[in-house]
Amino acid sequence: MERELQRIKEQEPQQQEFSIEERILRLSRERERRARLPHVFKYSEVPWQVSVQVWAGKHYIGADPQDRMKNAPICTIALSEQIVPPGGRNGRHRHVREAMFYVIEGHGHEVHDAQTYPWEAGDIFIVPSYCDHQHFNDDKVNPARFFFTISPVVDFMGVHWVEQIETSLREYRVPPGAEPIRDSSGKVTGWKRDGEVFQLGFDTSMQHLIEGRQSIATHIDQPKDTYEKYVKQLEDEVTWRQRCPHVVHNKDVPWEDTRMGRIKFMVTPETDCGLKTYDAFIQEIPPGSRSGRHRHLAEETFKVLEGRGYDVHDGVRWDWEAEDVVCIPPWAEHQHFNGDPHRTAKFVCFRSRWFAHMGHGGIQHLEDAP
Ligand SMILES: [Fe+2]
Ligand SMILES: [Fe+2]
Numbered sequence: 001m002e003r004e005l006q007r008i009k010e011q012e013p014q015q016q017e018f019s020i021e022e023r024i025l026r027l028s029r030e031r032e033r034r035a036r037l038p039h040v041f042k043y044s045e046v047p048w049q050v051s052v053q054v055w056a057g058k059h060y061i062g063a064d065p066q067d068r069m070k071n072a073p074i075c076t077i078a079l080s081e082q083i084v085p086p087g088g089r090n091g092r093h094r095h096v097r098e099a100m101f102y103v104i105e106g107h108g109h110e111v112h113d114a115q116t117y118p119w120e121a122g123d124i125f126i127v128p129s130y131c132d133h134q135h136f137n138d139d140k141v142n143p144a145r146f147f148f149t150i151s152p153v154v155d156f157m158g159v160h161w162v163e164q165i166e167t168s169l170r171e172y173r174v175p176p177g178a179e180p181i182r183d184s185s186g187k188v189t190g191w192k193r194d195g196e197v198f199q200l201g202f203d204t205s206m207q208h209l210i211e212g213r214q215s216i217a218t219h220i221d222q223p224k225d226t227y228e229k230y231v232k233q234l235e236d237e238v239t240w241r242q243r244c245p246h247v248v249h250n251k252d253v254p255w256e257d258t259r260m261g262r263i264k265f266m267v268t269p270e271t272d273c274g275l276k277t278y279d280a281f282i283q284e285i286p287p288g289s290r291s292g293r294h295r296h297l298a299e300e301t302f303k304v305l306e307g308r309g310y311d312v313h314d315g316v317r318w319d320w321e322a323e324d325v326v327c328i329p330p331w332a333e334h335q336h337f338n339g340d341p342h343r344t345a346k347f348v349c350f351r352s353r354w355f356a357h358m359g360h361g362g363i364q365h366l367e368d369a370p
Contacts, residue, residue, distance in 0.1 A: 034073045034329070039313055041072070041079075043323035048083075052167040052200070053091045056083040060325045061301075063097070063152040073329040074299040076352040077278070078152045081303075084108065084137040084144045091168030092134040094202075094210075096160050099127040099150040100267065100278050101135075102303070102348045106144025108137040112246055113214075122250035122282075124266045128241050128274025129154075130213050132165065147303045147325075149350050151277045163203045214238060244274045250282075260292040261285060261336075261369040269353065277353050285309065285338040285345045293335040293367035298355040300328040307345030309338045330355075333366060 046058045061071065063078030072079075084090055084106070092111075107120040112131045118138075119125045127133045137144040154160045174180045178191035181199060190199035219239075220232040248266050255264050260283075267273060267280040285291055285307075308321035313332040319339075320326050326347075328334050338345040355361055 030069070034069055037069070037071065037073045039073065039311070039316075039318045039327050039329070040320050041325040041327075043325070050169060051091075052164050052169060052172070053093055054080075054082045055085055055088060055090050055168045057081065061327070063150050063155075065152070065155050068152065072327045074301065074327050074352075076151070076153055076299055076354045077149050077301050077327075077350055079147075079149055079301055079325055079327075079350075081145065081147050084135050084146075086137060086142055087140040089134055089136045089168070091164060092132065092166040093162060093164045094130065094132045095150075095162040096129050096154050097150045097152070098129045098275055098277055099148060100275055100280060100350065101125050101127070101146040101148040102280065102350075104145045104147055104303075104305070106137055106139055106142060108135065108139065108144050110135055110246060117246045119247050120250075124248045124250075124280055126246050126248075126267075126273045126275045128244070128246065130210055130241070131274075134166075147348065149278060149301075151354075153277070153354055161203070161206060163206065164200055165202060167200055214241065241274055244272055246274055248273055248280075255284075258292075259365055259368045260294060261290075266348075269356070276357075279351045279353055280349065281351075282346065282348050283336070285336055287338060287343055288341040289338055289370055291336040292365065292369040293333060294363050294365045295331055295333045296351075296355075296363045297330045297360040299330055299352045300334075300349060301351075302326050302347040302349040305346045305348060307338060307340050307343050309336065309340065309345045311336050335367070 041060045046060055048056045048058055050056055058081040060079040060081070061067070061074065061077065068075045082090065101124065103119050103121050103123050103125070105121050109119065110117040110125055110133060112127065112133045117125060135144070135146070172188045174188065174191035175193065178193035180188045181190040181192060181197070183189045189201070190197065216235050216238045219235055220228055223229040223232050248271060250264070250266070253264050253266055255262055262284045264282040266282060267275060267278065269279070283291065302325070304320050304322050304324045304326070306322055310317050310319045311326060311328070311334055313328060313334045318326065336345070
């Protein structure tokens, strides 16, 4: 090291590296840009789209890295809504991202790795990482509709992949310029274009990972050294994912009168379900009243289920009504107001737990609800 120091002293670096200054300026530019992004998304302004995965979906905040903070001032929560048609299902698939769904209307069931989990309006169901999953609407007359988030953070960690096992589309169309791939019955199951191939079905190259994350056979009761504690951690995670419930039933969760207002905490770190990265709760605000006021670093979003009103985020008012989606950026001081003197306002809120995992959790409470 001494020789290295001597050499640096002798040949003083000729060029100054400007990357730190550039980064500081870039972050400040990003902060300014983010401050101009909207906090409220109108249901009517987001179009319904179809895909192999979702029969009909509205995507408020995209989950891909290129979508991060493009249209909303948050980056750890992707927000979408989907409809499963009467008696229908979505396209069966599997991914590393974990996902959480609030059932806005309808009743039906999930099939996750061949196990069935029933749900109904007001429930939250969880899609844990790695599981092969599909949503089924059990109502032959009415659609089922969900508000949901998937975790975009695994993309940044470099461990994300998706396998599209079946399509949700009645008629599978290939993109412009692509050549269809057909199965033995003549059904289109994928396409080829410019040397790239998209094929529905399991990605066999990923099976070793799925097996390793879903079916560890050995069991350590008492780790005999520090290394074994890490080995046991994987076994514990596998066991937890195999055994945890995948649905939190609305009727099983009590309302709590808190300093922030009347809240039903559907998913918390203590809730036994296959989810690590989000919390979820339902909140009601009495006619003409307001919530408490607080702030937290964790990003928060909500879907308005009933009523109309407004939020104040760091002194700025954001109006909302039933069906709108609202985003609260990190550390924004916020409070919810019911603007209707006769009707209760109700919303379902998703809060990112990534922050708490990294030591940026908790709430700074500023004012009590009346
Ligand atoms: Fe999924
Ligand atoms: Fe909050």
